[in-house]
Amino acid sequence: MPTDARRRFRWTPGLVIGVVLFAAVVIIAVLAPFFLTGAAEEMGERAAPASAAHPLGTDLSGHDMLARSLVAARLTLVMTAAATAIAVVLGVLVGTSVWLLPARGREFCLRIIDAAVAFPALLLALVVAAILGAGSLPAVVAIGVAGIPNFARLTANLAAQISSRDYLSAARLVGVGNRRLITDHMLPNMAEPLLVLTASNFAQSLTALTSLSFVGLGVQSPEYDWGKLLNEALPSLLAGRPVQTLGPALLVVVTALAAMLIGDGLAAAADPRGVSRPASLRRALVPPAPAAAPEAIVEVQDLHVTGPAGPLVRGVSFTIGRGEILGIVGESGSGKSLTAMSIAKLLPDGLQMDAARLSLGELDLRGRVDDRTMATTVSLVYQDPTSTFNPALRLGTQLTEVLRTHFGKSRRQARAAIVGALRTVRMTKPEERLRQHPYELSGGMRQRAMIAAALAADPKLIIADEPTTALDVTVQAGILREITRLNRELGTSVLFISHDIGVVRALCHRVVVMHDGRIVEEIDAELLDAEHAGHPYTRALLAATPSLDEKLDALPVLEWRDETEAVR
Numbered sequence: 001m002p003t004d005a006r007r008r009f010r011w012t013p014g015l016v017i018g019v020v021l022f023a024a025v026v027i028i029a030v031l032a033p034f035f036l037t038g039a040a041e042e043m044g045e046r047a048a049p050a051s052a053a054h055p056l057g058t059d060l061s062g063h064d065m066l067a068r069s070l071v072a073a074r075l076t077l078v079m080t081a082a083a084t085a086i087a088v089v090l091g092v093l094v095g096t097s098v099w100l101l102p103a104r105g106r107e108f109c110l111r112i113i114d115a116a117v118a119f120p121a122l123l124l125a126l127v128v129a130a131i132l133g134a135g136s137l138p139a140v141v142a143i144g145v146a147g148i149p150n151f152a153r154l155t156a157n158l159a160a161q162i163s164s165r166d167y168l169s170a171a172r173l174v175g176v177g178n179r180r181l182i183t184d185h186m187l188p189n190m191a192e193p194l195l196v197l198t199a200s201n202f203a204q205s206l207t208a209l210t211s212l213s214f215v216g217l218g219v220q221s222p223e224y225d226w227g228k229l230l231n232e233a234l235p236s237l238l239a240g241r242p243v244q245t246l247g248p249a250l251l252v253v254v255t256a257l258a259a260m261l262i263g264d265g266l267a268a269a270a271d272p273r274g275v276s277r278p279a280s281l282r283r284a285l286v287p288p289a290p291a292a293a294p295e296a297i298v299e300v301q302d303l304h305v306t307g308p309a310g311p312l313v314r315g316v317s318f319t320i321g322r323g324e325i326l327g328i329v330g331e332s333g334s335g336k337s338l339t340a341m342s343i344a345k346l347l348p349d350g351l352q353m354d355a356a357r358l359s360l361g362e363l364d365l366r367g368r369v370d371d372r373t374m375a376t377t378v379s380l381v382y383q384d385p386t387s388t389f390n391p392a393l394r395l396g397t398q399l400t401e402v403l404r405t406h407f408g409k410s411r412r413q414a415r416a417a418i419v420g421a422l423r424t425v426r427m428t429k430p431e432e433r434l435r436q437h438p439y440e441l442s443g444g445m446r447q448r449a450m451i452a453a454a455l456a457a458d459p460k461l462i463i464a465d466e467p468t469t470a471l472d473v474t475v476q477a478g479i480l481r482e483i484t485r486l487n488r489e490l491g492t493s494v495l496f497i498s499h500d501i502g503v504v505r506a507l508c509h510r511v512v513v514m515h516d517g518r519i520v521e522e523i524d525a526e527l528l529d530a531e532h533a534g535h536p537y538t539r540a541l542l543a544a545t546p547s548l549d550e551k552l553d554a555l556p557v558l559e560w561r562d563e564t565e566a567v568r
Ligand SMILES: Nc1ncnc2c1ncn2[C@@H]1O[C@H](COP(=O)(O)OP(=O)(O)OP(=O)(O)O)[C@@H](O)[C@H]1O
Pocket: 307, 308, 312, 330, 331, 332, 333, 334, 335, 336, 337, 338, 339, 348, 349, 350, 351, 499
């Protein structure tokens, strides 16, 4: 169900405690080496018990354990942060690179990553440390490398999820390159889960580094971290003087706990509060458009789309005339979107397309068409105004993408053009909108923004896939009227997909009816009624559509209502 994700950051008690504890440890790490190094290096009575002068006693060499524990915070945290950074950076790089591979290579790499995740991290670290030798740098590298598979798997999984979102398809259609797809569109939307994993990886790296130093494979004398201090305090512990171990042990526990609390808190903090939109009243308020132009701009002949489980679109043929609005109706799963996505060259991975002819103007869509040509020829308006836009980017950045990428416009020129397009779709305060994030706009406004972006490229064809399904009836009417106006004034051809036979009848010139991957009927929109429909499936669809007998033209024309639509 489409939702408006309005994000609130919630400071849970756990998160507050985690941040406070972590901040305290960081302050210790920063300040202690300045003020306590002298005390930590000074040698007094060996293995002394707790006293006023040495609250945690002294080690076997006579060093004050409290001072040493506090001074060791810096090296421990720096090493842990470095190991975590290695895991995050390389893990994200591996994960995104895997996503860029062709389907088979991706599957293969994902299996390897899965196997690496299943391998115990500390064991992996021990193997790496044994190869690289003992020392702080090898320990950091070992623990960092051991953390890579987790980040790689999360990134690859998130990339796969995000890549199926409409805004990624839209960005691909406008020809945004892989590097920018990843940096601008994917990573910002992965930030939250990656942060959560980073926090828990920090805790794991801390305990793993401590373990390596404890067993003598990590930090070597004269340096010391908490693991090394625990190692040195072991004889005291075995001799029944546990107080010497208290400092490093408590600091490891507190720091790991703080990191885990921060991780948990971050996971709970961003609360995407879904604001459901009422289901649309499926009824068009748009007067019928003028007669179709005869010359075909889109020709589809014997189009087949096949998935892993078998055929999904089975021999579909139709044309779209220049300046024509062609509707495709049919129940869910009948192949409407796959047919449209074949024309946009945006079929999902794993599906094969084959056609005797698939052309858009001069372009043969069965072969390679360069991104720029596609971006300037076809625009898409999607169903779900929530997933149409990348939630992490301001509208201005997204709406100007195609103009900057393919029309060579400067940022300023692109913004001016988009402001014009937003005015065309009657968006109030267009300059202000460009500075807003998608969640600050209502569904109707987002949908109009999407249409504005479609317009700005002045395409030959607009593919509108259920563009109004998620909107309430007044907004729906406005959007439909906008599409009609564009079609009339600019002669833009439109492929309009809908479940809603009533909307299609009111908006389109001609309609194809799809069922189970096939076209069962092609009919003039004005003849789309029980009396004229030839196919029993069309008649069944008509019978299932309420309010067809209403005179659509007679319904009141509702004005745009930007102010009331705006999300407050
Ligand atoms: N990536 C995919 N892999 C495998 N099968 C798919 C894929 N995408 C769609 N399908 C299947 O292809 C068939 C047609 O899907 P399509 O999205 O074109 O239907 P639709 O008529 O547009 O439906 P809706 O109105 O619900 O969007 C469905 O059975 C669907 O499950």
